[in-house]
Amino acid sequence: MTEISSLSLAQAAQHIRKRDLSPVDFTEALLDRIAALDPTYHAFIAVTADIARSEAKAAEAEIARGGWRGPMHGMPYALKDIFDVAGLPTTCHSKLRMNHRATADATVTRRLREAGAVLLGKLALHEFANGGPTLELPWPAARNPWNIDLHPGGSSSGCGTAAALGLAPATLGTDTGGSVRNPATCCGVIGMKPTYGAISRTGVFPLAFSLDHVGPITRNVEDNAILFQAIAGHDPADPGSAPHTHADCLAGLKQGVQGLKIGVIAHFYEEDMAADPQIVAGITGAIDVLRRLGADVKPIRLSPLARWMDCGRIIHYAEAYAIHEKDLQERPEDYAAITRRRMLGGAFIAASEYVKAQQLRTLLCAEYRAALDEVDALITISSFDLPCRIDDDEAIGRTYERQCRMPFNVAGAPAVAVPTGFSRDGIPLAMQIAGRAFDEAMVYRIAWAYCDAAGWCEKRPPVLAAAKQKVLA
Amino acid sequence: MSDDTAPNADQMRLLADLRGLGRTFEKFPEAVTTAFVRGRRPIGSLPEKYMPVTEPAGRFSAQAEYGE
Numbered sequence: 001m002t003e004i005s006s007l008s009l010a011q012a013a014q015h016i017r018k019r020d021l022s023p024v025d026f027t028e029a030l031l032d033r034i035a036a037l038d039p040t041y042h043a044f045i046a047v048t049a050d051i052a053r054s055e056a057k058a059a060e061a062e063i064a065r066g067g068w069r070g071p072m073h074g075m076p077y078a079l080k081d082i083f084d085v086a087g088l089p090t091t092c093h094s095k096l097r098m099n100h101r102a103t104a105d106a107t108v109t110r111r112l113r114e115a116g117a118v119l120l121g122k123l124a125l126h127e128f129a130n131g132g133p134t135l136e137l138p139w140p141a142a143r144n145p146w147n148i149d150l151h152p153g154g155s156s157s158g159c160g161t162a163a164a165l166g167l168a169p170a171t172l173g174t175d176t177g178g179s180v181r182n183p184a185t186c187c188g189v190i191g192m193k194p195t196y197g198a199i200s201r202t203g204v205f206p207l208a209f210s211l212d213h214v215g216p217i218t219r220n221v222e223d224n225a226i227l228f229q230a231i232a233g234h235d236p237a238d239p240g241s242a243p244h245t246h247a248d249c250l251a252g253l254k255q256g257v258q259g260l261k262i263g264v265i266a267h268f269y270e271e272d273m274a275a276d277p278q279i280v281a282g283i284t285g286a287i288d289v290l291r292r293l294g295a296d297v298k299p300i301r302l303s304p305l306a307r308w309m310d311c312g313r314i315i316h317y318a319e320a321y322a323i324h325e326k327d328l329q330e331r332p333e334d335y336a337a338i339t340r341r342r343m344l345g346g347a348f349i350a351a352s353e354y355v356k357a358q359q360l361r362t363l364l365c366a367e368y369r370a371a372l373d374e375v376d377a378l379i380t381i382s383s384f385d386l387p388c389r390i391d392d393d394e395a396i397g398r399t400y401e402r403q404c405r406m407p408f409n410v411a412g413a414p415a416v417a418v419p420t421g422f423s424r425d426g427i428p429l430a431m432q433i434a435g436r437a438f439d440e441a442m443v444y445r446i447a448w449a450y451c452d453a454a455g456w457c458e459k460r461p462p463v464l465a466a467a468k469q470k471v472l473a
Numbered sequence: 474m475s476d477d478t479a480p481n482a483d484q485m486r487l488l489a490d491l492r493g494l495g496r497t498f499e500k501f502p503e504a505v506t507t508a509f510v511r512g513r514r515p516i517g518s519l520p521e522k523y524m525p526v527t528e529p530a531g532r533f534s535a536q537a538e539y540g541e
């Protein structure tokens with residue numbers, strides 16, 4: 001017997017389709033779990049219980065009439081509070097947006113609504129997807145499910161926390177320099193930053209237009225692929241959206257990695273910057289698993305990490321400042337100190353430096369493409385350090401610099417963070433798997449094979465062992 | 474004043490004013506000064522293939538980059 005609220009998205013979808021799981025019961029079980037755990041972990045800024053009950057009821061009635069729409073029908077989900085939902089505030093976890101109210105759905109919200117999904121609520125984040133956890137904001141910061149004193153990663157912090165605690169089987173975050181993959185790394189779940197332009201950003205508050213991506217965070221790889229599949233696709237309203245039909249990510253998901261060529265970007269963490277030895281041990285173990293599964297794993301070199309980071313940093317700072325300039329001039333006191341510090345950096349970037357960064361980006365993209373001519377996918381670590389204390393502002397500031405995620409934002413390429421084990425203190429470790437543009441199918445395929453063999457996704461935060469929930473007969 | 478060194482308070486006030494951040498500097502001088510140092514950090518090293526006439530990615534397009 002399985003606890004209802006512990007069902008994965010894929011499991012729940014099957015049960016809902018067969019009508020032996022009621023979307024209403026599933027939603028109620030999750031609302032119960034949220035009520036029990038969220039006062040401690042603060043994944044949610046707002047729980048939309050009334051909307052969830054109404055949407056679950058409508059889904060149940062439609063499915064009972066034989067109108068099952070697909071795996072997201074009747075499926076509860078939650079959104080980083082940076083996505084518009086018509087009639088609700090999109091706070092961006094900021095005092096500046098407390099009185100906002102969205103007049104229309106974001107494109108991904110609309111797609112999930114059309115798929116029959118059930119909105120559980122809006123999730124915590126770092127202010128404007130760029131600050132850090134702080135007591136200065138109107139809502140508390142999300143906490144790490146594996147150790148409440150630690151940083152859950154960001155900026156999609158509530159997504160990582162909610163996914164790991166099983167508060168929502170599907171969550172959506174955004175990633176400009178790693179903000180989906182960092183919380184996935186810290187919380188021991190799966191975070192996918194897809195190809196630039198694969199998922200619409202219309203109705204999503206921007207941070208840096210040319211680096212922003214929407215991405216799913218879930219407990220396992222299959223769930224992530226299902227959610228990606230439900231929302232990906234061209235949106236003429238998003239100027240960055242690619243008119244490209246992506247491959248079916250579910251059809252070949254479980255094909256394995258036998259014969260695939262995988263490049264390890266080891267110089268990022270062996271030469272360019274020193275990583276925690278436990279994180280290196282995690283990826284070393286993962287390489288062994290992939291080889292055992294039949295993959296040909298070999299080293300591959302890209303430009304030094306610092307070059308990728310510099311390129312991303314300048315574009316990020318300049319574009320973010322352009323969005324926030326007026327508020328930083330007129331009401332700087334309404335930002336939290338950490339956000340203010342980070343946002344202001346863009347005020348002093350020379351125009352020529354921004355152009356150089358864009359020129360550099362052209363070269364780095366070509367370099368990345370050439371590397372992927374030799375192999376099917378790349379792997380490297382995600383963070384250089386284990387999650388720091390949530391109240392250590394200096395260490396949190398360093399998380400933006402000491403990471404290997406930004407290169408894939410610069411390259412616009414799909415990259416997923418997957419768990420590679422646990423530290424001595426029981427904190428998740430992670431690596432990234434990255435691929436060619438629009439080849440999310442390959443990235444998911446490798447991630448699924450690795451996670452299935454390694455089994456790390458099955459482990460749950462200790463607090464869940466004590467929770468008593470309804471069971472599915 | 475090099476790129477990675479903070480200017481003195483008078484210089485910084487002038488730079489902040491020029492960027493419309495006079496009020497911000499009055500309230501948060503340290504944040505603006507730190508931002509100046511951070512913002513002026515140049516790209517550390519450029520690839521050998523880089524030339525000033527390299528076409529920039531005006532707006533990044535995965536489609537264009539990958540010839541889809």
